[in-house]
Amino acid sequence: MTYMEESKKQLEALLQKDTIRILAIESSCDETAAAIVENGRVIVSNCVFSQIDMHALYGGVVPEIASRAHVEKVNRMVNEALSKANMALSDVDAIACTYGPGLVGALLIGVSCAKALAFAAKKPLIPVNHIEGHICANFLTHQELQPPFACLVVSGGHSHLFSVEDYGKYRIIGCTQDDAAGEAFDKAARVLNIPYPGGPLLDKLAEEGNPEALKLPRPHTEGKYDYSFSGLKTAFINAVHNMRQKNIAFSDADLAASFRKAVVDMLADKAMQAAKDLKLNCMVLAGGVSANSLLRREMQARCDRLGIPLYMPKLSLCGDNAAMIGSAAYYRLKNGELADLSLNAKPALRL
Ligand code: KG4
Numbered sequence: 001m002t003y004m005e006e007s008k009k010q011l012e013a014l015l016q017k018d019t020i021r022i023l024a025i026e027s028s029c030d031e032t033a034a035a036i037v038e039n040g041r042v043i044v045s046n047c048v049f050s051q052i053d054m055h056a057l058y059g060g061v062v063p064e065i066a067s068r069a070h071v072e073k074v075n076r077m078v079n080e081a082l083s084k085a086n087m088a089l090s091d092v093d094a095i096a097c098t099y100g101p102g103l104v105g106a107l108l109i110g111v112s113c114a115k116a117l118a119f120a121a122k123k124p125l126i127p128v129n130h131i132e133g134h135i136c137a138n139f140l141t142h143q144e145l146q147p148p149f150a151c152l153v154v155s156g157g158h159s160h161l162f163s164v165e166d167y168g169k170y171r172i173i174g175c176t177q178d179d180a181a182g183e184a185f186d187k188a189a190r191v192l193n194i195p196y197p198g199g200p201l202l203d204k205l206a207e208e209g210n211p212e213a214l215k216l217p218r219p220h221t222e223g224k225y226d227y228s229f230s231g232l233k234t235a236f237i238n239a240v241h242n243m244r245q246k247n248i249a250f251s252d253a254d255l256a257a258s259f260r261k262a263v264v265d266m267l268a269d270k271a272m273q274a275a276k277d278l279k280l281n282c283m284v285l286a287g288g289v290s291a292n293s294l295l296r297r298e299m300q301a302r303c304d305r306l307g308i309p310l311y312m313p314k315l316s317l318c319g320d321n322a323a324m325i326g327s328a329a330y331y332r333l334k335n336g337e338l339a340d341l342s343l344n345a346k347p348a349l350r351l
């Protein structure tokens, strides 16, 4: 029997089981992670090795350093996830990995590791889209959450507005035409000499500043629900350079607060407009930037005003992790979506 024939046979048996436990691996950017997730909803173990300190020196992720660190850490993370769950590899029902989008060299490590484990342990292999993983972090946080809902996915590499019509069924309503929201936060932070990744520290600094101190543009986009952060970022960087050249005193906290307000206004305006126009009466946030404190407050206030519920991942699940991949994998498995051993990394994979 070939590997795929064996996987399909196992799938039939798995679909009859009450409890399915998936070992998931995530390595799309600068976090090496492994987790065990039960029925897409319960985290049994969740291990993350963050490479941030290795990249901070260079002001951003260095792909070669990321790949090397993934190679060094991936087996350790898998073993940790298994041992924290009190499980052996033979106890897991299937193995999942992120296969895109992300850095090709980084993705390849997780994909290769998952394929080797799936082959050795004769387990089905489930390919997962990283963006879908971010959305599914909400299923681990809110047991009652079910599609349909609108989802704003904002991270270092992506800014998308989706209509999630069912498990695994996504319709793009809007997306960024240039930079992602997290990328814009990181670049604005860099000009204020905040170390990489600047988003979380800029957020903290902004709490003490006046968001009205610096007037910033709200760029226009062609698509009604599309985003654009590049013009805003450039306007911000130019304003800071200008003040420095002219020796005009300014407060970093005021600048951070003004920039954060501009980004959050833009994200919230379009997401709420889409919810109203398209009658999407449940809103969900996802991705690294969904940890932003103003975005969380502002979206909560606006959803309360509109009378629709808002769901956000708990803070520990906003950034990259493997538990969210294990959740997404469960719903892919339920749909019978398995990969064979020719699975490859897809750096520009879309949802
Ligand atoms: O989802 P994520 O961990 O990785 C990607 O898939 O890209 O997102 C990382 C991004 C970084 O740009 C980081 O600066 C940003 O999320 N981020 C934040 C905050 N926490 C993380 N941006 C603004 N405010 C935050 N609190």
Ligand code: ZN
Binding pocket: 130, 134, 155, 156, 287, 288, 319, 320
């Ligand atoms: Zn991510």
